[in-house]
Amino acid sequence: MEALETAARRCALQVAALAVQDRLNADGSDWQGPRLPCTCGQPARYAGRRAKTFLTALGPVELHRAYYHCGACQAGFFPRDRSLGLEGTSLSPATTRMAGTAAACASFAEASELLDDLAGLRVSPKHVERVAEALGREIDAAERSGTVFASVPPSAPTMYLGIDGTGVPVRKSETAGRPGKQPDGSAKTREAKLITAWTAEARHPQTGRPMRDPGSVSYCAAIESAASRDTDRHPSAFAQRVRREAERRGFPQAGRRVVLGDGALWIWSLCQEQFPGAVQIVDLFHAKEHLWTVSRQLHAGHDALIKAWADERCDELEGGRFEALLAALRSASACEEASKCVEYMQRNRDRMRYAEFRAAGLCVGSGVVESGCKSIVGSRLKQSGMKWTVNGANAILSLRCCIKSRRYEDFWESRSAAN
Numbered sequence: 001m002e003a004l005e006t007a008a009r010r011c012a013l014q015v016a017a018l019a020v021q022d023r024l025n026a027d028g029s030d031w032q033g034p035r036l037p038c039t040c041g042q043p044a045r046y047a048g049r050r051a052k053t054f055l056t057a058l059g060p061v062e063l064h065r066a067y068y069h070c071g072a073c074q075a076g077f078f079p080r081d082r083s084l085g086l087e088g089t090s091l092s093p094a095t096t097r098m099a100g101t102a103a104a105c106a107s108f109a110e111a112s113e114l115l116d117d118l119a120g121l122r123v124s125p126k127h128v129e130r131v132a133e134a135l136g137r138e139i140d141a142a143e144r145s146g147t148v149f150a151s152v153p154p155s156a157p158t159m160y161l162g163i164d165g166t167g168v169p170v171r172k173s174e175t176a177g178r179p180g181k182q183p184d185g186s187a188k189t190r191e192a193k194l195i196t197a198w199t200a201e202a203r204h205p206q207t208g209r210p211m212r213d214p215g216s217v218s219y220c221a222a223i224e225s226a227a228s229r230d231t232d233r234h235p236s237a238f239a240q241r242v243r244r245e246a247e248r249r250g251f252p253q254a255g256r257r258v259v260l261g262d263g264a265l266w267i268w269s270l271c272q273e274q275f276p277g278a279v280q281i282v283d284l285f286h287a288k289e290h291l292w293t294v295s296r297q298l299h300a301g302h303d304a305l306i307k308a309w310a311d312e313r314c315d316e317l318e319g320g321r322f323e324a325l326l327a328a329l330r331s332a333s334a335c336e337e338a339s340k341c342v343e344y345m346q347r348n349r350d351r352m353r354y355a356e357f358r359a360a361g362l363c364v365g366s367g368v369v370e371s372g373c374k375s376i377v378g379s380r381l382k383q384s385g386m387k388w389t390v391n392g393a394n395a396i397l398s399l400r401c402c403i404k405s406r407r408y409e410d411f412w413e414s415r416s417a418a419n
């Protein structure tokens, strides 16, 4: 059966490719007279038909297109390529879309294999990379312009935004002069910052706690600066990105607005500046991680003690027994992590009123933010041996976030409408 279906499919595609090829080549309407205006303002002259092979979803198709050449600026163009969205590429729009889908999910080499295995399309890994990055840059531009991805009213009375960061391995040239965690003080990674937006109206059947609504999560991420000084006239690049994602989801209009993050200061100053009045919560997952780090240093080598001490502190944290928690941390002040943790807890105290937040029916961090970093950034950009340029990483992040936020369809609709 497999041999039969595979052979029949190949045959059907070949017939279809030939039909498309013949139909387009029989249509001479792309000849629009002996002269057409060039972009430089001078007239370009018709210079015959030229053939080029495009890889379509049906396989290779050879098109003969009218060619216009401008003597003044030496540029040439094909009106048909423009109208079909084929300018400057050898991949048809459908093939380009597939390459983007594959490259968003897997490495360029794997994506190239997937295209061959699933669609019978031969596109080299390098070509997949070029096409996917160009697509990612287009999506980023569309995302910035605000014209493609429409803003919607808040989909629930309470809207959540999570902000987090994770290191992406980059080429040496991308970290020159930047301090890092390597023994010699250099850096091997750059921080990709991620915004996650979601709703959590659903309730856990046993505990009654808020659960993330299926299909409500959207993402936007980039390696870019979140630093802003009082003297800056515009918010940082990342603050603007947070703003755009929030507006697309109707966050500013929501009845209750909640921002979750780890304890990092930049997150809270950004939040204060962009969304004054939003409830600020330190993601419980992150807060607990800090207590575990202390316990591991304090009771190094004694697994049972590590767990017992950490569990007790986590209970105090979740139960709102803050003074007991601080006292326990202070009594361990010989431990460096413990004194750091006291500072962290005090600084974020108001953002850790978990019992209070829970009583108000708020989500205090179910790992949505943490898992976003892993599933959006980590699983695609942190595979072994990967070394990114910042531009390359940002293009793939745009592409991946677009697909994972279910916006790829909208992007393609507006892209084909523009041609």
Ligand SMILES: [Zn+2]
Pocket: 038, 039, 040, 041, 042, 070, 071, 072, 073, 074, 075
């Ligand atoms: Zn010209």
